[in-house]
Amino acid sequence: MTPAARLRRLFAESRLLLILVLMMAGLSLVSSRFLTLENLTNVLWSVCLIGIMCAGAIYAPITGGIDLSVASIAALAGIIANVLMNVVGLNWILALLLTLVAGLGIGWVNGIVTTRFRVPAFIVTMAAKTYLFGLAMYLSKGDQITIMQPRGFLAIGVGRWLGLPIPIYIMLALILASHVLLRHTAFGRRAIAVGANEVAARLSGVDPDRTRIIAYLLSALTATVAGIVMASLTQQAYAMNAGGYELDVITAIVVGGTSLMGGKGSVTGALIGAVMVGFINNGLNLLNMPASYHPLATGVVILLALILNQGFRLPGFLRTWLSRQA
Amino acid sequence: MSGAGGTLLDCVGIDKSYNGPMVLAGVDFSLRRGEIHALVGENGAGKSTLIKIITGVTGRDAGTLVFEGRELPLEHTRQAAQQLGIAVIYQELSLIHGMTVAQNIYLTKEPQFPGIRLIDVRRMNRMAQELIDRYGFRLRATDVIDQLSIGQRQTVEILKALSGQASLMIMDEPTSSLTSAESAQLFEIIRLLKAQGITVLYISHRMEEVYQLSDRVTVLRDGRKVAVLEKDQISPAEIIRLMIGRTLGEPEAGRRPARRRGEPVLEVAHLGSEGRLEDISFQVHRGEVLGFGGLVGSGRTELMRAIYGIDPHDRGELRLLGRPYVPTVARSIAAGYGFVPEERRLQGIMGDLSITGNIGIANLDAIRGPAGLVSGGKELALARQAIDLLRVKPGDPAIPVGNLSGGNQQKVVVGKWLIRDLKLLIVDEPTVGIDIGAKEEIYQTIRLLAEAGVAVIVVSSDLPELTRLADRIIVLRKGRVIKEFAGGGVTEEAILRASSGLLEPEEVAP
Numbered sequence: 001m002t003p004a005a006r007l008r009r010l011f012a013e014s015r016l017l018l019i020l021v022l023m024m025a026g027l028s029l030v031s032s033r034f035l036t037l038e039n040l041t042n043v044l045w046s047v048c049l050i051g052i053m054c055a056g057a058i059y060a061p062i063t064g065g066i067d068l069s070v071a072s073i074a075a076l077a078g079i080i081a082n083v084l085m086n087v088v089g090l091n092w093i094l095a096l097l098l099t100l101v102a103g104l105g106i107g108w109v110n111g112i113v114t115t116r117f118r119v120p121a122f123i124v125t126m127a128a129k130t131y132l133f134g135l136a137m138y139l140s141k142g143d144q145i146t147i148m149q150p151r152g153f154l155a156i157g158v159g160r161w162l163g164l165p166i167p168i169y170i171m172l173a174l175i176l177a178s179h180v181l182l183r184h185t186a187f188g189r190r191a192i193a194v195g196a197n198e199v200a201a202r203l204s205g206v207d208p209d210r211t212r213i214i215a216y217l218l219s220a221l222t223a224t225v226a227g228i229v230m231a232s233l234t235q236q237a238y239a240m241n242a243g244g245y246e247l248d249v250i251t252a253i254v255v256g257g258t259s260l261m262g263g264k265g266s267v268t269g270a271l272i273g274a275v276m277v278g279f280i281n282n283g284l285n286l287l288n289m290p291a292s293y294h295p296l297a298t299g300v301v302i303l304l305a306l307i308l309n310q311g312f313r314l315p316g317f318l319r320t321w322l323s324r325q326a
Numbered sequence: 327m328s329g330a331g332g333t334l335l336d337c338v339g340i341d342k343s344y345n346g347p348m349v350l351a352g353v354d355f356s357l358r359r360g361e362i363h364a365l366v367g368e369n370g371a372g373k374s375t376l377i378k379i380i381t382g383v384t385g386r387d388a389g390t391l392v393f394e395g396r397e398l399p400l401e402h403t404r405q406a407a408q409q410l411g412i413a414v415i416y417q418e419l420s421l422i423h424g425m426t427v428a429q430n431i432y433l434t435k436e437p438q439f440p441g442i443r444l445i446d447v448r449r450m451n452r453m454a455q456e457l458i459d460r461y462g463f464r465l466r467a468t469d470v471i472d473q474l475s476i477g478q479r480q481t482v483e484i485l486k487a488l489s490g491q492a493s494l495m496i497m498d499e500p501t502s503s504l505t506s507a508e509s510a511q512l513f514e515i516i517r518l519l520k521a522q523g524i525t526v527l528y529i530s531h532r533m534e535e536v537y538q539l540s541d542r543v544t545v546l547r548d549g550r551k552v553a554v555l556e557k558d559q560i561s562p563a564e565i566i567r568l569m570i571g572r573t574l575g576e577p578e579a580g581r582r583p584a585r586r587r588g589e590p591v592l593e594v595a596h597l598g599s600e601g602r603l604e605d606i607s608f609q610v611h612r613g614e615v616l617g618f619g620g621l622v623g624s625g626r627t628e629l630m631r632a633i634y635g636i637d638p639h640d641r642g643e644l645r646l647l648g649r650p651y652v653p654t655v656a657r658s659i660a661a662g663y664g665f666v667p668e669e670r671r672l673q674g675i676m677g678d679l680s681i682t683g684n685i686g687i688a689n690l691d692a693i694r695g696p697a698g699l700v701s702g703g704k705e706l707a708l709a710r711q712a713i714d715l716l717r718v719k720p721g722d723p724a725i726p727v728g729n730l731s732g733g734n735q736q737k738v739v740v741g742k743w744l745i746r747d748l749k750l751l752i753v754d755e756p757t758v759g760i761d762i763g764a765k766e767e768i769y770q771t772i773r774l775l776a777e778a779g780v781a782v783i784v785v786s787s788d789l790p791e792l793t794r795l796a797d798r799i800i801v802l803r804k805g806r807v808i809k810e811f812a813g814g815g816v817t818e819e820a821i822l823r824a825s826s827g828l829l830e831p832e833e834v835a836p
Contacts, residue, residue, distance in 0.1 A: 184699045186690040196350045196676035203636070203667055203674075204688040205659040263678050286583070 016136040016272050019308055023279055036167060041164060047278035048171040049226045049242070053202055053249045054256075054270040055174040056222030059215035061253060062182070063208075064195040064262030065114060065121030067216065071126035071245040075238065076136040076142065077227030082147055082237035083139060092153040100224050105222025111213030129246065136239035145237040157233025167229050167231035171271075174222060179267040181218075191215060195262025237311065252277060255305055266288075274303060332359040333392075334525050335380065340389035342375055350374045350549045357494065361514060362526045364536040367546035367569055368761040373529055376495055376546070379643065380527075381414050382407040394493070400437035412570040413487035414496040415604055420485075421479055422628050428454035428467040431486045433463050438704070457485055462520055476622070477508035481515060488524075489685045496527045497520055499759060501535060507621055507826065513539055531761060533562035534790060539796060545569055569762060587797070588612030591781035593752050594633060598641035602628045606642070610750065610781045615772060617796025619821045624786045627668055630752050634658050647749070655773060659688065664743025668754040668785075670732065673740040676727025682709040683736055684727050688742040712741030714769060733764025740771060751775060754785040769795060791820035 028035040035073050053214045060067040077099050097285035106128065113124045147154070157325055169302035182188040194208045226245075231237050255276060256258060257271025280301045284294050335357040342350040350372045357363050367373050369440065378384040380391070382404040391398040396716055419428050428451045429436075436445045436809055438455065441557055454467035463481050473480060480500060486493060497516075501509040516526055516539060525774040530536055531686045536543060543555040545568040552568050579790045590609045597606040603625050618626045633644065635653030644651045646661055658665070669672035686705040687692055693708065695701040716737040718730070727738050743751060753772070757765045776782050786792045794798055799811040801824040809824040 019824060088430065107566070123687070184702070186694055186698070186700055189683070189687055189690060192679065193676055196679050196683075199670075199673045200547055200676050201687065202633075202655060202668075205656050205690075206687065207656070 001087055001307040002219070010206045015308075016255075016269055018307055020272055020276055020279075023276065027279060027283045027286070031283070033143065033286055034283070035146075039286075043164050043275065043278040043282045044168050045173075046281065047274040048167040049230055049270055050245065050248050050274045050277070051171040052167075052174055052226040052229065052276055053223050053245065054252050055171075055267065056218035056259055057249050058178065058182075058253050058265055058267055058270050059197060059218050060121060060125075061250075061260050062191050062195050062262060062265040063212050063215045063260050064198070064216065065212065066125065066250070066260065067110065067219040067223075068125040068246050068250075069106070069110065070133035070219060070226075070249055071242040072129045072136065073223035074227030074230060074242040074245065075140075076106075076132050077103055077224040077239065078231030078238065078241055079136050079140045079145070081153075081210065081228055081231055082145055085150060085153060087325055089188075092150045096153070096228055099228060101171050101221045103224025103227075106224075106290040107195055108213065110220065111216035113208035114216065115212050133239060140237060140239050144240075146290070147231060147235050147237055154232055154235060155231055157231075157235075167233060170225065170229060174225065175267055175271050178218075178222075179298055180212065182265065187211070187214060192265065195259075195264070196268055197263070222239075229243065248277065251302055255302060277302065284317055333357070334359045334394060336390075337376075337380070337393040338390045338392075340376065340379060340391075340649065341387040342372075342379060342384070343387060348549055350379075350386075350605065353546070353549070353551050354536065355544055356540070356552065357525050357527060360523050360525055361541040362520055362528060362539055364528045364530060364540040365546065366530065366536060366543060366544045366565055367568060368763050368785075371546040371569070372549040373546055374498070377498065377527075377529070380407070382497065389783070396677075405424075405438075407542050408490060411491055411493035412496065412525065413494065414498065415480075415483050415487055415500060416498050419682075421482060425471060426451075426467065427458075427465055427469050427471070427482050427485075430471060430482055431441075431457065431467075431489050433486070435489075437637060454485075457489060461485070461488070461515075461522070463515070475508070475750070477511045480512060483789070484515060484519075491655075492524060494525045494527065496529075497528045499531065500528075501532060508823075509513055509535065517580060518524045523769070529758070531765070532788070533565055533762075534567060537562050545749065546725075552830035555754055563763055566589040566762060578804050587614040588779060589650055592633065592651075593645040594642065595644075596642040597630065597639055597644070597714065599631060601805075603632060603639065606807055607804075610799055611784055612779045612781055612800070613776050615784060615796050617686060617777050617792045617799040618653050619789070619801060620802035620808075620825045621789075622787065624802040624825065626802050629802065630665075630754055630783070630785060634752060654683065659746075660691070661764055662747055662749030664740075664746065664748050664751040666736075666739050666743070666753040666756060668750070668758075670735055670739060670758070675727045675735050678726055680709075680724050681713065681727055682706055682723040685709045685712050685742040685745070686739050689745065692746070711745050712738070716741045717743055717767060722815070731761070733760035733768075736760055736768065737764065740768065744771070744775070748780050750781045750783070751786075752783045755787065757786075792821065793818060 029045050033039055053074070056066050057070050072316050077243070080093055080102055081099040084098055086092055088095075088236050091097070102197065110124055110128055113119050114121045161169065184193070189204045190201070190211045193204065193206055194211045198208050227242065230241055242275065253270045253272035255273030256266055256271070257266035258270060277298065281294060284297055333356055337355040338355065340350050340353040341348065341505045353372070355376065361449050363541060365376070370661055379386045379402075381690075382402045385401060391402060393412070422433065422629070428605060430512070431454050432450050438444060439446050439448045443599040458465050458467060462834065463485070465478060465481060467605055471482065484495070484665050500512055513535070516528070519526055528540065537560055540560060541557050543560055545552045545555070545565060545566060547569060555564070560822060563646070566759045577610075588611055594607045595607050597603050605631060608616070618629070620626050628637070632639045633653060636657045645652060650663075671677065676687070685701070685708055690700070693700050695704070706723055712718070713721045713723060718734050718737045718741065727735055730738070734763070740753070751772075752779075756768055756772070760768075772782055772784065784792065785796050793816055799816060800807055801809045801811070801821055811820065
């Protein structure tokens with residue numbers, strides 16, 4: 001490869017990071033409060049639930065599906081955890097493990113219905129979103145339940161280690177694990193292959209159904225973790241918790257360069273996508289923009305980021321120069 | 327209608343480059359009115375670019391185009407070409423399923439009731455039927471596309487192009503997805519078009535067709551015109567020599583030294599599958615190339631899918647290396663099968679993934695390291711190995727396979743199995759739509775594999791390919807084995823007759 005070609009490839013791969021850096025540069029120009037350690041930590045903290053969900057939810061689009069039920073799973077997970085800890089009275093660690101098992105059960109149902117019964121993932125997880133929300137309402141009787149104990153559980157959301165909130169560590173650990181899973185394991189290769197061409201993947205020895213079921217298990221698992229963290233940091237079990245988060249998760253995944261058509265995905269990209277959305281909200285706050293303007297501004301900025309990431313090209317004179325070097 | 331003589335199209339000194347290398351350099355090309363003219367050349371010789379320039383899809387950098395005595399401007403457009411009566415039929419059929427023949431023919435130019443913008447279905451069907459009858463095709467305007475055979479679909483495609491009063495019909499590899507019988511039908515249609523005074527420009531990789539069909543042949547190589555052959559100068563060997571600029575050292579069928587075959591690799595006994603396969607028995611041995619012939623729909627592909635383990639079978643037994651075997655895809659791969667499916671784009675490649683990704687997916691067992699992590703280095707090494715073995719071009723493992731030419735895509739599909747401990751390789755239509763150079767390399771690979779002791783099963787509709795490659799040929803018809811030919815000496819005609827059920831009484835298989 002010529003140096004120019006290498007430069008071009010590097011540029012294409014880090015385009016998203018470049019947009020993020022430009023965004024940060026812009027924000028630090030308009031507000032002196034932006035580029036402080038405290039503010040940056042705040043942004044990371046504000047996106048950690050979305051980031052945790054992205055780590056698993058990304059496998060649905062990579063395999064050519066989608067998971068719209070992650071927000072409902074998160075809300076339900078908080079309620080189940082509370083019931084197990086404070087109604088049944090289990091040890092909190094055992095209660096959380098059982099909650100994770102319940103979450104896996106939900107993912108398994110999503111996966112089975114999508115693969116064995118051949119119902120499109122969009123519809124399956126849309127239905128799951130509704131019935132899981134219904135289940136959450138039923139279990140909580142529609143109440144906002146305040147969680148006062150146990151202290152170990154509450155420490156997950158509000159605790160800090162080396163000055164940083166624990167949820168940020170959970171997010172980074174899950175993102176890292178998911179990145180390794182996608183890039184460096186056989187499962188990751190299979191997931192991409194199934195999304196890229198299911199028939200060719202099957203003829204190469206991949207079991208597409210099994211791969212898809214695992215994708216929905218992972219998606220439900222990280223949604224459950226997010227639900228537990230959320231219940232802990234809001235000290236609340238509530239069916240409306242995380243409402244609408246599924247769209248933020250999909251936004252972050254897509255901004256991060258994952259194709260909704262399958263076969264292409266980036267976990268680190270999804271994290272950057274989530275952080276980008278965090279920066280937009282943070283910037284609007286720093287600029288003292290009224291909250292009623294936030295959705296409008298967020299939507300427009302996301303659209304711009306997507307356009308830049310799709311068709312962003314070097315200026316003409318630079319391209320000519322590069323092709324002369326090649 | 328003017329029969330022969332007169333120039334329909336004259337291209338002089340056509341130059342074209344897409345940012346950099348010249349794709350066409352000073353190409354002269356002319357078509358006589360009412361002739362069947364073949365344009366041949368390897369992939370990348372510039373055939374498609376020349377067609378695109380004639381049809382106004384892409385512009386030319388220099389040179390003149392004269393159509394029916396009128397010089398066409400440099401900014402020739404697709405619309406202008408259509409109005410002049412230049413029609414094109416592409417390799418992939420562009421018909422819409424679920425619609426009728428008439429609806430497809432008049433798509434976007436449906437006749438409407440005067441005054442209101444509503445489609446006059448009855449008039450449209452009548453117009454379509456008149457068009458069909460004028461050319462003497464056996465089709466009904468109201469047939470739905472899905473019910474038609476591939477050959478009939480191609481007829482509809484041609485009618486669609488004819489509906490705009492074509493004087494030049496360009497066909498880009500029309501037979502690449504057809505069986506021999508269907509191709510024969512298409513040739514009838516082409517001759518019919520010629521009889522109607524329509525000039526046909528024909529692109530094909532199949533030399534026999536070019537030989538049978540064409541009045542003249544233009545050969546392109548590396549963007550230059552190498553030769554124009556008149557009818558009496560056309561021979562497959564000569565065309566191939568001109569196309570690749572050297573003589574191929576390949577003897578014809580039957581002259582290859584008999585290969586010693588070893589013990590059976592796969593034994594199939596009385597295999598049956600409801601409605602698809604009936605009582606099929608055969609063996610394939612180490613070091614042998616076993617060919618399967620028959621028409622499309624004769625059960626060849628279904629048989630391959632059954633023995634590879636994609637579809638289950640309901641009757642019969644398989645033995646692999648002497649032991650009873652119930653195939654599943656995963657088991658077959660682990661046991662040393664390789665499978666190259668019929669439809670490369672749909673079933674063979676993952677177009678958006680790199681060469682490395684495509685090769686890695688079938689070799690996950692080999693690239694998995696300690697702790698179950700995939701080793702990128704091992705994967706890359708395997709990809710490089712496959713690239714070197716089959717001379718995939720370009721040889722950059724990071725290139726998406728979808729960007730490669732058809733021949734190189736096929737090399738990747740074959741290559742992912744070659745780096746394994748291969749016992750049995752199944753290839754279904756291995757050379758459809760790929761250029762002659764890549765084809766030769768794939769043939770060579772198949773022979774080398776057999777010599778190395780691999781059992782190879784080749785399914786093909788291309789009869790010369792079958793007779794050239796296979797030591798034995800089994801012909802299927804309606805899901806049954808109808809005839810087995812021992813190696814060497816078998817003629818294409820004999821295979822074709824068996825495939826069509828035209829056996830002499832004494833020839834019928836026991």
